[in-house]
Amino acid sequence: MIEIKHRQVEELIEKAIQKISKDEEYRLVSITNKIENFDALQFFEGAKHIEKSRTFWTNSDKDFYLVGIGQVYEILAEESRFTGTKKAWRDILSKALIYNPYESPGTGIVALGGMAFDPKKEPSAIWSNYKQSHFTIPEFLLSVNKDDCYFTVNIQVRKDDLPTQLANEIERVERILFAHSELEIQDLTIQFKNEIAPFEWKNTVKKATEEICQGKAEKIVLAREIRLKFNERASITSVLRKLLETQPNSYIFAFEKGNDCFIGATPERLVKREKEHLLSTCLAGTAPRGKTAEEDKQIGKELLHDPKNRKEHDFVVQMIKQAMEDYCTDLEVPNNPVIYPLRNLQHLYTPVTATLKQGYSIFDIIENLHPTPALGGTPTEESLAFIREHEHMDRGWYGAPIGWLDSNQNGEFAVAIRSALVQGEEASLFAGCGVVKDSDPEAEYEETNIKFLPMLSVLGGQ
Ligand SMILES: C=C(O[C@@H]1C=C(C(=O)O)C=C[C@H]1O)C(=O)O
Numbered sequence: 001m002i003e004i005k006h007r008q009v010e011e012l013i014e015k016a017i018q019k020i021s022k023d024e025e026y027r028l029v030s031i032t033n034k035i036e037n038f039d040a041l042q043f044f045e046g047a048k049h050i051e052k053s054r055t056f057w058t059n060s061d062k063d064f065y066l067v068g069i070g071q072v073y074e075i076l077a078e079e080s081r082f083t084g085t086k087k088a089w090r091d092i093l094s095k096a097l098i099y100n101p102y103e104s105p106g107t108g109i110v111a112l113g114g115m116a117f118d119p120k121k122e123p124s125a126i127w128s129n130y131k132q133s134h135f136t137i138p139e140f141l142l143s144v145n146k147d148d149c150y151f152t153v154n155i156q157v158r159k160d161d162l163p164t165q166l167a168n169e170i171e172r173v174e175r176i177l178f179a180h181s182e183l184e185i186q187d188l189t190i191q192f193k194n195e196i197a198p199f200e201w202k203n204t205v206k207k208a209t210e211e212i213c214q215g216k217a218e219k220i221v222l223a224r225e226i227r228l229k230f231n232e233r234a235s236i237t238s239v240l241r242k243l244l245e246t247q248p249n250s251y252i253f254a255f256e257k258g259n260d261c262f263i264g265a266t267p268e269r270l271v272k273r274e275k276e277h278l279l280s281t282c283l284a285g286t287a288p289r290g291k292t293a294e295e296d297k298q299i300g301k302e303l304l305h306d307p308k309n310r311k312e313h314d315f316v317v318q319m320i321k322q323a324m325e326d327y328c329t330d331l332e333v334p335n336n337p338v339i340y341p342l343r344n345l346q347h348l349y350t351p352v353t354a355t356l357k358q359g360y361s362i363f364d365i366i367e368n369l370h371p372t373p374a375l376g377g378t379p380t381e382e383s384l385a386f387i388r389e390h391e392h393m394d395r396g397w398y399g400a401p402i403g404w405l406d407s408n409q410n411g412e413f414a415v416a417i418r419s420a421l422v423q424g425e426e427a428s429l430f431a432g433c434g435v436v437k438d439s440d441p442e443a444e445y446e447e448t449n450i451k452f453l454p455m456l457s458v459l460g461g462q
């Protein structure tokens, strides 16, 4: 059993109660302790028994994990989702009592969340549990950073709370979370697979190329959906475990909301912030992996020199460069992309580094970046209008920023691709591709087929 200082918890609650003024409803108290190493997936599984919604996150290097359980606070900024969330986050931090002696990113008060791809799109029923923008501060948070492990408890303390009672309740939940439960391994069987309107989708790709030829846009990213029905309810822990085992160089994430779970393995970083240091990524342009090392290298070489893919990629580079200029100094972007290898495919990749100017938040960067031409297109408004009108689906949180931020100016957001919305015995999978002037509908269709594989293969498909 890990050692949490329960006496300390009680004392801090007591202190908080003394600080609460008459007109204050409650105080948010956050207590972080360094603990012995504990497996992130075990922790996620442990929370299954307490019926609180769970969030799982790991970075693409797999040396940083966050697992959030329950929610002590939620930020739902429906109107102006970036400025609204930024303001709410500032307000929370200004009033919270934070006991965190560690400088480690992702400890203490951390908000985890995401948002819809396009707030102007009429939401469909399948996404009803996923709000336009939703960030939560979990009640319990496990943070693993390389060899170190931390446990944070966030508590809403009210004036009339009894410290001993609250501390005992926290201890009871901790016992459940840190008990070693057997990790479920489930082999799902797909009973029905419904590819949504593939012929219409190819026609839409054709229409997009025509509009591009008429000069109405330069790049438009079009996505499609596959619906699955399984033989039983999908176990999220089992799906996460398979993603962790099979998808290198990818962020593995899961956002549970009630009975639904938005889950995936995305290779695409939107922005990472460590104090003033920023790292963004241009990822666009795709080819399959080769069957032999030699073939693989050859395909990669061709991808690096393929004009159509370079064009797809370059729109992203130009836009990200421009979007970051206002908020950053020391912007550095290499002239040529390199190959970013994944299990099922390879991409063109250009890293972007910069220094964030003082006074700006990670939300300012996200607001300016999203959607990049990796998921929207060029120009942004024209391509979004095309997507809104012609794509026969609601992207929901697919293709949108998801991630976390802490109170010490650290955070990281990815773009939620290679993802699925799992709803009990059913799931919707999403994949898209960048359409440019010389796109061939059939080839783009094949490209999306490979992009479905990371999720399809862990959900019982081939
Ligand atoms: C839209 C997706 O991926 C994007 C499109 C790519 C492309 O068309 O080459 C490559 C990576 C991403 O920028 C997706 O995976 O759904």
Ligand SMILES: [Mg+2]
Binding pocket: 284, 285, 286, 312, 433, 434, 447
């Ligand atoms: Mg492409």
